[in-house]
Amino acid sequence: MQFDSFKDFLDMxxxxxxxxxxxxxxxxxxxxxxxxxxxxxxxxxIEIAKKITREQRLKETRGNNRESKT
Structure with missing residues (x-):
């Protein structure tokens, strides 16, 4: 080791x-x-999860709108 003691090591x-x-x-x-x-x-x-849930709600809403029109 290059230093004689731990104190010398800390002193650098x-x-x-x-x-x-x-x-x-x-x-x-x-x-x-x-x-x-x-x-x-x-x-x-978190933003990705929010975007996915928002897209799923939009798909469900669009699907419900199409069913109610027929």
Whole structure:
């Protein structure tokens, strides 16, 4: 291992602030991206389900209108 102790590892040769800040920003961005993607997927699936039910109601209404005319 390149570091003599765990404290040296955390210190990163005097560059700990920059190293750990870059890790934090990277993982924060990834977490945000994953969260927003999951929320967007849920919205899209809900909209698709609403559209399908709306189309089914329209088909039923059209079918009922045709039956009542005959």
């Amino acid at each position: 040769g005097g560059y700990a602030f920059y190293v750990w800040l870059s890790y934090g920003v990277t993982f924060g961005c990834l977490a945000t991206l994953i969260t927003l993607s999951i929320k967007q997927k849920r919205k899209v699936l």
